[in-house]
Every structure is written in structure tokens, then in C-alpha cells.
Amino acid sequence: MADLDHLRVVLVATRNPLNIGAAARAMSNFGVRRLRVVNPYDKAFREARSAVGASGLLAKAELFENVAEAVEDCRLVIGTTAGTRRDLQHRLLRLQEGARIIKRQMNTAPVALLFGSERYGLSNEEMSHCHWLMRIPTRDEHGSMNLGQAVAVCLYELVRGRKAAGAQTAGVRNQRKPAKSREVERLTEQLLELLNTSGYVKPRAVAAEEKLRRLVRRLELKGTDAEVLLGMLRQIAWKLANK
Amino acid sequence: MADLDHLRVVLVATRNPLNIGAAARAMSNFGVRRLRVVNPYDKAFREARSAVGASGLLAKAELFENVAEAVEDCRLVIGTTAGTRRDLQHRLLRLQEGARIIKRQMNTAPVALLFGSERYGLSNEEMSHCHWLMRIPTRDEHGSMNLGQAVAVCLYELVRGRKAAGAQTAGVRNQRKPAKSREVERLTEQLLELLNTSGYVKPRAVAAEEKLRRLVRRLELKGTDAEVLLGMLRQIAWKLANK
The missing domain is CATH 3.40.1280.10 (SPOUT methyltransferase, trefoil knot domain)
Known part of the structure; x- marks a missing residue:
């Protein structure tokens, strides 16, 4: 068991x-x-x-x-x-x-x-x-x-x-593992920050945050993909901050 | 019954x-x-x-x-x-x-x-x-x-x-259609552009582009989600260009 x-x-x-x-x-x-x-x-x-x-x-x-x-x-x-x-x-x-x-x-x-x-x-x-x-x-x-x-x-x-x-x-063991919730949440937060900075959503718009969280969960990311995407978003955020 | x-x-x-x-x-x-x-x-x-x-x-x-x-x-x-x-x-x-x-x-x-x-x-x-x-x-x-x-x-x-x-x-009501390849590709291109601008990948790095394309396909996006994500990326790109 x-x-x-x-x-x-x-x-x-x-x-x-x-x-x-x-x-x-x-x-x-x-x-x-x-x-x-x-x-x-x-x-x-x-x-x-x-x-x-x-x-x-x-x-x-x-x-x-x-x-x-x-x-x-x-x-x-x-x-x-x-x-x-x-x-x-x-x-x-x-x-x-x-x-x-x-x-x-x-x-x-x-x-x-x-x-x-x-x-x-x-x-x-x-x-x-x-x-x-x-x-x-x-x-x-x-x-x-x-x-x-x-x-x-x-x-x-x-x-x-x-x-x-x-x-x-x-068979399942050979498939790549889905991302942990912690990783998915980190990605969500980074994306949210970018959306705030860029003016896509207003800061502290709760409904928008929930919507975004659901959207990111629907992607059912693998662990490695979540990591790569997070790296991308961080780089973009860095560029936006240091331009 | x-x-x-x-x-x-x-x-x-x-x-x-x-x-x-x-x-x-x-x-x-x-x-x-x-x-x-x-x-x-x-x-x-x-x-x-x-x-x-x-x-x-x-x-x-x-x-x-x-x-x-x-x-x-x-x-x-x-x-x-x-x-x-x-x-x-x-x-x-x-x-x-x-x-x-x-x-x-x-x-x-x-x-x-x-x-x-x-x-x-x-x-x-x-x-x-x-x-x-x-x-x-x-x-x-x-x-x-x-x-x-x-x-x-x-x-x-x-x-x-x-x-x-x-x-x-x-259940059926909540199921939405998968995104068309055209939509997925548009999203991929927009993300690639952002990654170029922000220095995450070097322009015209073919391997990186293919890797990104595969990654975006693995998300198996629904049509509406692809649209929303594209909108987000466009806004971020706009901000980056007009900061």
C-alpha cells in the first residue's frame, strides 16, 4: 500500500x-x-x-x-x-x-x-x-x-x-513528474508580478490573481518545464527593472 | 431510477x-x-x-x-x-x-x-x-x-x-477546445521575442527556439487560455519597449 x-x-x-x-x-x-x-x-x-x-x-x-x-x-x-x-x-x-x-x-x-x-x-x-x-x-x-x-x-x-x-x-515511472505545487505557486507569483509591473493587472486585484492561479494550474506543468518558465519570467522581470 | x-x-x-x-x-x-x-x-x-x-x-x-x-x-x-x-x-x-x-x-x-x-x-x-x-x-x-x-x-x-x-x-460544459496550432505558434513567437529582448536567449538561436516551441506545445493549451496568455505577453513586451 x-x-x-x-x-x-x-x-x-x-x-x-x-x-x-x-x-x-x-x-x-x-x-x-x-x-x-x-x-x-x-x-x-x-x-x-x-x-x-x-x-x-x-x-x-x-x-x-x-x-x-x-x-x-x-x-x-x-x-x-x-x-x-x-x-x-x-x-x-x-x-x-x-x-x-x-x-x-x-x-x-x-x-x-x-x-x-x-x-x-x-x-x-x-x-x-x-x-x-x-x-x-x-x-x-x-x-x-x-x-x-x-x-x-x-x-x-x-x-x-x-x-x-x-x-x-x-510505465508511469518513466514519465516526467508533474511540478510540485510550490513550484507552480512560485511561477504564478512571478507572472503576477510581471503583470502588475507591466500594467496588465492592477496590484492586489484578487479576482485577477485567482484567475491567473487557475490558468497556471490548468497547464499541468511538468517539474522541469515549470523551472524553465520561471527562469524565463525572472529574466524578463530583471530586464524590465533594469532597463 | x-x-x-x-x-x-x-x-x-x-x-x-x-x-x-x-x-x-x-x-x-x-x-x-x-x-x-x-x-x-x-x-x-x-x-x-x-x-x-x-x-x-x-x-x-x-x-x-x-x-x-x-x-x-x-x-x-x-x-x-x-x-x-x-x-x-x-x-x-x-x-x-x-x-x-x-x-x-x-x-x-x-x-x-x-x-x-x-x-x-x-x-x-x-x-x-x-x-x-x-x-x-x-x-x-x-x-x-x-x-x-x-x-x-x-x-x-x-x-x-x-x-x-x-x-x-x-463536466462537458467546462471542457473547452484545445488551442489551434496557429494560436499556439503566435504565443510561441511572442514569448521568443520577449526572451530575445530580455537577453534570456540570443537572437536566432535555433536550438533554443525549437526547445521553446516544444515546451509551449507540451502545455496543451485550451484556445481561450492561449489567447489570454498571448495578451499578457504582449502587454509585457509593450511595457519593455516603452519604459
Whole structure:
């Protein structure tokens, strides 16, 4: 099950301690160990940790202040959504299709799976760190699932039918690795700076920044390409500053 | 979804009202309507029914005194188990295999899916009403799932692979056409010009140009993204020329 060690379950702004506990339990059931918690309601996190029967997994959960830091080491970042909002800016895959891609990626590199808050799901800013979004095929009339149940269903889909998984590894290993989120974010920031300097966007235009972040994620850059592009942008920025 | 109307989710001796509520919510998410409750802790059932946000599905739940009565009209009766007990007298199938049989049966006749109490699961007597047992592929070391999560995972397996019109159209709506080669080439040229101006590459360095062209192709840009990126580069080039 080495590949499951590449999966990070990231709970963002979770409100209810029972849901953090339920997510941890499902993770333990399915052999997923890395829990990351972003900006939870303080009380919720403390209560979940101290709950009777809380797993070692919960004790080892890592706490982050924002999504960018929580996914820094991941090469694929997926957001989950009930998919009811009509203004989604991302590609939206059904769990079944999405899981296929995630499983392939998990063979070689860290993957983050994000779950938003119980009430609002993931915000646009939080989603902007994702490569694409995934949705459990619930009814349109009642799409929104309980958080703990959503985590359980996603992890189930990732482990179901596991025996076939090993065969694919060899081919994938030869492909070049996708860029880490940290690299992608650095590239985004450099590009944003250039766009500010050149007057393409106004400084601190939040919507523009999110739009740019999504655009850069859609490129699904390989690590080496991200590096090369960053070098290019730096040189251009340098020239612009020293002309 | 007529066949899902043939499915009865039967909760046996459930103790925690939150779990009854969670099971009902998962049923609503996946379009399963018939909830049967056998001998629940009285208080649990009443609390679940009167909980804020309890679904109509919960209000219509049928109450039975024993399993025999609860499954009377069903042609196939399946028990769920964590599969940790060594004395099982039944055939035990993995959820994936079991769901295939259930789906076939649901086309023509009522099927009952039983979930035992949180602490003890189904008793031998309760299991004796089942044709066979089914188990979610959890880890041996921690097999027992939270009740609401187990219901969600089982129902998901029963509906997965169905054509949920909503999800797919949304996915398609978000897919955009790949950029035309003409657009990609224009972008490449603009980037090359910038790299020349800024001194990143020497003018007429053929190898560098080819490398850049390959890099830009690897991005597999969508048409709209290529357009946006070209606009950005043009603005930066303008600034560089007019500083």
C-alpha cells in the first residue's frame, strides 16, 4: 500500500469536530494516513484530537494556515465539490474518472485531496490551488454530502479494485513528474508580478490573481518545464527593472 | 431510477440518532428512498426524526420489531459486516462483487440491505435472514466502519457507473477546445521575442527556439487560455519597449 502514503487528505475550514473524527476514521479504515487540516475552527480541532477513540492518525494530523502551504509538496491537487454552483471555473470530473487519474499519480508522487467546510465547501481562492475538481455522483436535488461520508466514499473509490493497480507502475515511472505545487505557486507569483509591473493587472486585484492561479494550474506543468518558465519570467522581470 | 425504488435500507438496532440521520442523508444523496428501521433505541429514532433538517425520507421511515418483518417483501436480503468474526456461516462477498448481483436483482424485485448496530453489527439471528453477506474492503487491522459512512459507501457502489446526467453535462460544459496550432505558434513567437529582448536567449538561436516551441506545445493549451496568455505577453513586451 505504499502508494496510499502519497495521498494527503486535506480538510479546509472544518467546523464540526465529529466530522474531523469521521474523516480520520474513514482514512484509517482504508489505510490512508496523512491528514492535513487547514484553518479549522480551533475548538473543533482540539475536541476531535482529544475525543475518546481518536486515532493516532488524528494525533499526527498536520495543521496549516492556508491551502498553499498545505499542498506545497503535492504534484496533483484535487478539490471536491457538490458541483451545484454554476460558476465553477475548473474542469469537473466524476469521482470515478478522477480517481483513475489520482491512482496513477499516487504511484509516483504526492497528491492532495481537498474537502471544504461543511457549509460553504471550498472557496474560489481555495479552489484556485487545484488542478481540477471532482464530484461524487449524487442527485442534483440533494448534491451536498455529509463531510465524513464524502471522505469515506472518495477513499473507497481510490482503494476499490486495488489488485490491478501494480501493473501500471512501470510505465508511469518513466514519465516526467508533474511540478510540485510550490513550484507552480512560485511561477504564478512571478507572472503576477510581471503583470502588475507591466500594467496588465492592477496590484492586489484578487479576482485577477485567482484567475491567473487557475490558468497556471490548468497547464499541468511538468517539474522541469515549470523551472524553465520561471527562469524565463525572472529574466524578463530583471530586464524590465533594469532597463 | 425506478430500480433504486426496489432497494430497502434496513438499519437494525441502531443506537445513535446521528447515525440514523446520516444514513437517511446518504440515501437522499444517492436517490434511495425506502428506509426501514428495526428495533432502534427508541430515543434514537425519535431524536433522529425530529432533528433539524431531517428529510421527508426519515419521516416516512417504516418501523419494525424484527428483521423477519422488515424484509418480508424482499427477494434478496443482504447483510453487511466488517467481516472480522471468524464464525460467519454465510458466503461473504466484497462490496464490488455483491453490488453487481444486487443491481441485477433490483431491476425486477425488492432487495434489502441490512446494517447492524454500531457496537455489535448483525447478530447471528439477524444474519440468518440474509442470503449472503457483503463487506466493504477495509483494512484487516481496522475493519469496522462508522455506520453512516458504511451506508454511504454501499449506496455509492450501487449507483456508481450510472449515467447521472447532471455531473456529466457539467463536466462537458467546462471542457473547452484545445488551442489551434496557429494560436499556439503566435504565443510561441511572442514569448521568443520577449526572451530575445530580455537577453534570456540570443537572437536566432535555433536550438533554443525549437526547445521553446516544444515546451509551449507540451502545455496543451485550451484556445481561450492561449489567447489570454498571448495578451499578457504582449502587454509585457509593450511595457519593455516603452519604459
